[in-house]
Amino acid sequence: MAVSTEKRVTQELVNFAFDQKYQTLPDDVVEIGRNLIIDSIGCALAGHGVTKGAVAVAQAEDFGSGTDATIVGGPTASLFAAAFANGELMNAIDMDAVLIPGHITPYVVPPVLAAAEKAKVNGRDLIRGIVLAHEISARVGGAYAGLRTNVVENGNVRAVLSPATGYGTTILGGATGAGLMLGLTREQLENCFGIAGYMTPVPALGKYLRLSNSPTVKYTSAGWVALGSVMSARLAASGYTGDREVLDGDYGLWRMSASPSCDWEFIVNELGSLWQIRNSEIKPYPSFRMGHPGIEAYLQLLEDEKIPLERIDRIHVETDPVATSPIYLNRDIKSHSDAYISWSHVLGVAPYYQPGPGWQSREALTDPRVKALSDKVFVEGNFRQTAGQDGASSTLVIFPVSIAIEASGKRYEAKLMPYPKGHPKRPLTSQEFDDKFLHNASWKLSDEHAAILLEQLKNLANLDDLSALFSKLRS
Numbered sequence: 001m002a003v004s005t006e007k008r009v010t011q012e013l014v015n016f017a018f019d020q021k022y023q024t025l026p027d028d029v030v031e032i033g034r035n036l037i038i039d040s041i042g043c044a045l046a047g048h049g050v051t052k053g054a055v056a057v058a059q060a061e062d063f064g065s066g067t068d069a070t071i072v073g074g075p076t077a078s079l080f081a082a083a084f085a086n087g088e089l090m091n092a093i094d095m096d097a098v099l100i101p102g103h104i105t106p107y108v109v110p111p112v113l114a115a116a117e118k119a120k121v122n123g124r125d126l127i128r129g130i131v132l133a134h135e136i137s138a139r140v141g142g143a144y145a146g147l148r149t150n151v152v153e154n155g156n157v158r159a160v161l162s163p164a165t166g167y168g169t170t171i172l173g174g175a176t177g178a179g180l181m182l183g184l185t186r187e188q189l190e191n192c193f194g195i196a197g198y199m200t201p202v203p204a205l206g207k208y209l210r211l212s213n214s215p216t217v218k219y220t221s222a223g224w225v226a227l228g229s230v231m232s233a234r235l236a237a238s239g240y241t242g243d244r245e246v247l248d249g250d251y252g253l254w255r256m257s258a259s260p261s262c263d264w265e266f267i268v269n270e271l272g273s274l275w276q277i278r279n280s281e282i283k284p285y286p287s288f289r290m291g292h293p294g295i296e297a298y299l300q301l302l303e304d305e306k307i308p309l310e311r312i313d314r315i316h317v318e319t320d321p322v323a324t325s326p327i328y329l330n331r332d333i334k335s336h337s338d339a340y341i342s343w344s345h346v347l348g349v350a351p352y353y354q355p356g357p358g359w360q361s362r363e364a365l366t367d368p369r370v371k372a373l374s375d376k377v378f379v380e381g382n383f384r385q386t387a388g389q390d391g392a393s394s395t396l397v398i399f400p401v402s403i404a405i406e407a408s409g410k411r412y413e414a415k416l417m418p419y420p421k422g423h424p425k426r427p428l429t430s431q432e433f434d435d436k437f438l439h440n441a442s443w444k445l446s447d448e449h450a451a452i453l454l455e456q457l458k459n460l461a462n463l464d465d466l467s468a469l470f471s472k473l474r475s
Contacts, residue, residue: 046093047093066078073473100208104170115177164258165203167255195232327342
């Protein structure tokens with residue numbers, strides 16, 4: 001289906017979201033939506049253990065008291081404060097789920113969750129809002145030029161880091177989901193969408209990845225996007241108007257976002273039947289997704305060959321050159337936000353600490369064993385390792401990584417799986433999923449509390465009253 005730049009793409013997306021009913025969502029899509037809520041809440045509880053989460057909660061409390069919504073693992077707060085704090089918490093340790101164009105979940109779950117609590121909706125409506133928030137964010141973000149730009153050199157195609165890309169457009173999905181929870185009319189939802197479009201943050205990811213150290217704000221503050229999402233919905237409910245054609249035409253949001261192009265067909269193709277949310281990936285490690293194939297293969301190699309860590313002389317990594325941007329090669333680990341995106345740190349910490357906040361804890365950052373192993377990590381780009389597309393443009397790229405360990409005069413080479421753990425073609429098992437949640441939750445809740453919360457969350461679709469669930473989210 002060809003889509004012209006004059007088509008009302010904005011209206012099509014809003015109509016799709018407004019008309020979509022929970023009862024007609026595919027069963028697997030419902031399950032994915034529920035699991036993204038569960039996983040995000042676990043990540044938020046873990047986020048209290050690092051600076052990004054702790055500072056956000058303190059700032060949210062400074063916004064003023066309120067009872068609109070719950071800060072996960074904290075007190076109740078205003079709708080805006082809760083959305084802000086939960087966004088920062090869910091993204092704090094970078095263990096949140098990924099979906100094209102990269103991070104969506106920590107940007108859209110917080111505003112929908114907060115609005116759902118304020119509006120006292122049931123579990124089915126909450127899942128519907130989460131699904132639609134992800135779907136809209138993935139379709140808009142996936143239509144713009146991505147993190148990689150293909151360049152042809154001497155007849156060969158390789159990928160290079162794009163100059164301007166980011167996750168700000170997730171505000172459109174977050175605002176839509178929040179608006180649905182708050183019961184906006186169709187016209188109000190169009191205005192909500194248009195307001196959110198003008199609140200979209202600049203595409204900061206390309207700049208971020210060229211830094212030497214990672215600031216706490218990371219690639220775009222999830223809290224700020226979540227706050228803007230609920231603000232857009234509340235403004236629209238009060239009669240405030242927005243650009244109801246914000247995506248459309250040659251001067252639409254794609255151009256404002258510095259994308260060189262927009263795939264109009266991707267935005268609206270097979271709405272309601274081809275679900276982009278099915279490409280969601282649950283991350284097993286609190287680190288950048290591009291490193292996951294290497295981390296898994298590295299840990300498996302250590303186990304299979306029983307290599308003593310103290311005997312290792314060198315850990316050699318060959319990867320897509322995009323994953324050798326300055327921030328990935330940082331060895332000057334000053335904070336938890338430096339730790340999650342550093343090749344040397346994640347390979348140094350992985351054999352010693354269970355995946356979760358512990359990887360970024362003060363203990364790990366000052367652990368001499370981690371430092372000694374990190375110093376033995378060497379990374380280089382290999383154009384032959386350039387990431388390729390896994391089929392259609394609707395999926396994240398499969399990131400190739402080669403890992404070799406030199407120890408006691410021997411060289412050991414890791415074997416990579418075709419897909420990283422957590423990929424839709426290689427999902428976490430039910431036990432792995434539960435274990436991830438329970439471990440992350442244990443940083444803030446008792447084991448008994450976490451187990452009860454997990455069971456309630458699994459039963460989300462059957463809950464007509466969410467008040468007991470939200471009370472369990474508080475510490």
